[in-house]
Amino acid sequence: MRRDQIEDDGVLTLFDMEPQASGEPGGAGQPTPLMTGIDICRTEDGLAAIKKPSTELVIWQRDFPKRFQDWLDRLDAATLPDFRILVEPRDLRRAIDPLLDACDMPACDMRDLLVEDIDDLVRRFAETARSESVDLRLQRVDHDACWKFHCDNVEARLLTTYRGPTTEWVQMVHADRALAEQQDYEGPLERLGLHDVALFKGSCAGPNSGIVHRSPPIAGTGQTRLLLCLNQHSVSSPDPWTEI
Numbered sequence: 001m002r003r004d005q006i007e008d009d010g011v012l013t014l015f016d017m018e019p020q021a022s023g024e025p026g027g028a029g030q031p032t033p034l035m036t037g038i039d040i041c042r043t044e045d046g047l048a049a050i051k052k053p054s055t056e057l058v059i060w061q062r063d064f065p066k067r068f069q070d071w072l073d074r075l076d077a078a079t080l081p082d083f084r085i086l087v088e089p090r091d092l093r094r095a096i097d098p099l100l101d102a103c104d105m106p107a108c109d110m111r112d113l114l115v116e117d118i119d120d121l122v123r124r125f126a127e128t129a130r131s132e133s134v135d136l137r138l139q140r141v142d143h144d145a146c147w148k149f150h151c152d153n154v155e156a157r158l159l160t161t162y163r164g165p166t167t168e169w170v171q172m173v174h175a176d177r178a179l180a181e182q183q184d185y186e187g188p189l190e191r192l193g194l195h196d197v198a199l200f201k202g203s204c205a206g207p208n209s210g211i212v213h214r215s216p217p218i219a220g221t222g223q224t225r226l227l228l229c230l231n232q233h234s235v236s237s238p239d240p241w242t243e244i
């Protein structure tokens with residue numbers, strides 16, 4: 001994998017994982033089957049599988065109430081949040097409620113559900129990555145964002161999409177070809193489900209680690225995504241959140 005195709009994030013903290021054991025599937029001299037390194041789960045506890053040396057991506061497949069999706073899809077895109085904070089899990093709710101108020105996201109039980117979900121994911125990510133604080137981005141995206149196939153320069157990242165087209169990724173066996181061909185790459189290409197939680201390793205997790213992925217190209221479609229991205233504290237993180 002070429003280093004210039006890695007998104008730079010400059011992670012400071014360490015994700016505590018065992019080194020890759022010899023003889024893992026896909027090792028030297030062994031065929032690399034499809035779905036190597038991918039775990040699918042239906043419960044939050046399944047996300048812990050990312051700690052396994054052989055796991056590069058865990059997808060927690062989940063469903064949200066239709067009423068939530070109807071509410072979020074009908075919101076004026078201008079009222080969707082777009083902010084980044086560095087926050088400890090215990091401060092999450094106090095930190096983001098004023099930010100949601102500031103963008104005029106209406107206060108209601110559906111907004112409470114969104115906050116509750118982010119709160120759960122921040123706690124789970126902090127535990128799994130052994131990170132005291134979490135660099136949280138809740139992004140309103142109406143352009144192509146990171147449209148090139150790339151691998152993040154982090155140890156671990158958590159993503160979920162609440163609205164709009166979802167993140168696209170490539171099975172490890174096709175990763176090098178996707179990176180080389182970029183817009184000419186015609187697949188196979190995988191897509192997360194709406195609300196699915198993807199917890200994946202980046203290039204800092206070890207040699208040959210990192211799931212190749214990209215943002216879905218949406219420029220000119222009139223669609224607006226709402227994306228949650230959680231990272232460990234890094235040199236590019238904002239100052240820690242404090243109550244004013």
Ligand SMILES: [Fe+2]
Nearest residue numbers: 007146151152
């Ligand atoms: Fe990325």
